[in-house]
Amino acid sequence: MKKNLLITGASGFIGSYLVELALKKNYQTIAAIRPTSNKQWLKDPSIQFLELDFKNDQTLDHAIREFVERFGQVDYVIHNAGVTRANKNEEYDQVNCDNTIRLVHALQRNNQVPEKFVLISSLAAYGPAKNEAPVKSTDLKSPLTAYGRSKHKAEEFLYTVKDFPFVIINPTAVYGPKDKDVFFLINSIQKGFEVYIGNKLQLLSFVHAADLTKAIFIAMESDLVHRNFLVSDQQVYTSQAFNQQIKTILQKKTLSIVMPVSIVRTVAVFAEIVGAISGKVPILNRERLKEFQAPNWAVDSSEIKQLGFTPKYNLEDGLQDAIQWYKEQGWLS
Numbered sequence: 001m002k003k004n005l006l007i008t009g010a011s012g013f014i015g016s017y018l019v020e021l022a023l024k025k026n027y028q029t030i031a032a033i034r035p036t037s038n039k040q041w042l043k044d045p046s047i048q049f050l051e052l053d054f055k056n057d058q059t060l061d062h063a064i065r066e067f068v069e070r071f072g073q074v075d076y077v078i079h080n081a082g083v084t085r086a087n088k089n090e091e092y093d094q095v096n097c098d099n100t101i102r103l104v105h106a107l108q109r110n111n112q113v114p115e116k117f118v119l120i121s122s123l124a125a126y127g128p129a130k131n132e133a134p135v136k137s138t139d140l141k142s143p144l145t146a147y148g149r150s151k152h153k154a155e156e157f158l159y160t161v162k163d164f165p166f167v168i169i170n171p172t173a174v175y176g177p178k179d180k181d182v183f184f185l186i187n188s189i190q191k192g193f194e195v196y197i198g199n200k201l202q203l204l205s206f207v208h209a210a211d212l213t214k215a216i217f218i219a220m221e222s223d224l225v226h227r228n229f230l231v232s233d234q235q236v237y238t239s240q241a242f243n244q245q246i247k248t249i250l251q252k253k254t255l256s257i258v259m260p261v262s263i264v265r266t267v268a269v270f271a272e273i274v275g276a277i278s279g280k281v282p283i284l285n286r287e288r289l290k291e292f293q294a295p296n297w298a299v300d301s302s303e304i305k306q307l308g309f310t311p312k313y314n315l316e317d318g319l320q321d322a323i324q325w326y327k328e329q330g331w332l333s
């Protein structure tokens with residue numbers, strides 16, 4: 001019998017990788033979507049779709065009852081739906097925290113406590129490293145941004161729920177084919193610009209989406225519960241090394257520009273105003289700026305490694321893979 005796996009946020013960047021691996025691993029894969037979700041990455045005919053509306057308890061109860069009628073019990077849930085950028089800070093709490101609480105309560109109310117509930121949180125829930133050592137899963141969490149705080153609140157809630165087996169995944173920056181955030185940096189290098197904010201040397205960590213997905217399934221299928229797992233490719237990079245990798249792959253020379261923080265903040269305020277008027281969420285806002293300013297985003301991902309996670313991609317190979325895809329898709333000329 002196939003196990004039923006519900007994946008929320010299935011239509012997004014990471015969600016589409018989760019769906020792909022779930023199918024490969026022979027789960028009955030139920031992709032939770034909204035009526036407005038774009039299904040461009042969800043073409044496999046074996047995918048089962050479920051409209052899951054987080055609006056209130058009734059809509060969630062309805063979706064879970066439909067799930068049980070169509071597929072049977074809920075064996076696993078990967079709760080991946082979330083917002084990483086928003087025009088209003090309240091939206092982070094509503095989507096990343098309140099929806100998590102509502103989903104957990106709906107599963108409990110409908111007697112569908114899964115074998116494992118996996119929350120896709122973020123390194124942002126921990127915040128950057130407090131000193132030169134990488135962030136560890138046992139570190140005190142002190143998120144820097146509204147996004148990080150919303151993920152942290154969702155995590156805190158999970159730790160209070162009784163008889164509910166869960167694990168929390170805290171990925172660092174995720175990149176790979178289909179991603180739009182790291183693509184923005186790659187595209188600016190393709191256009192000949194290498195931008196730094198302030199003059200700080202930033203330590204960074206990354207994970208390719210295909211590797212992150214492997215790590216998520218390892219944690220989900222393990223016997224461990226009530227744990228956080230930080231996930232990266234187990235390396236630390238400087239921002240300069242990151243840009244250098246992209247320049248080498250693209251064979252580009254760039255103009256290196258160090259932007260003063262005050263100017264970037266003004267640009268961010270302007271972008272927020274445009275975002276508020278147009279309804280489009282800008283790639284840069286003052287919250288994002290805080291992330292760009294933090295000196296150390298390195299992580300210690302040894303706990304997921306101990307469970308057998310070995311990433312396929314280091315940054316060089318992963319960027320090659322992503323850039324080749326961007327070229328094939330016509331995103332990069």
Ligand SMILES: NC(=O)c1ccc[n+]([C@@H]2O[C@H](COP(=O)([O-])OP(=O)(O)OC[C@H]3O[C@@H](n4cnc5c(N)ncnc54)[C@H](OP(=O)(O)O)[C@@H]3O)[C@@H](O)[C@H]2O)c1
Nearest residue numbers: 009010011012013014034037080081082121122171173174
């Ligand atoms: N990308 C990263 O570097 C990164 C790093 C750490 C953690 N994460 C976490 O990973 C998860 C996926 O991120 P992503 O990068 O794949 O983002 P994404 O491409 O923007 O996908 C977000 C997904 O969440 C869904 N979603 C958003 N708001 C929703 C709502 N109110 N109700 C129901 N569904 C909603 C979206 O559905 P629609 O398609 O209908 O909009 C989409 O499927 C998020 O929880 C994020 O916080 C991402």
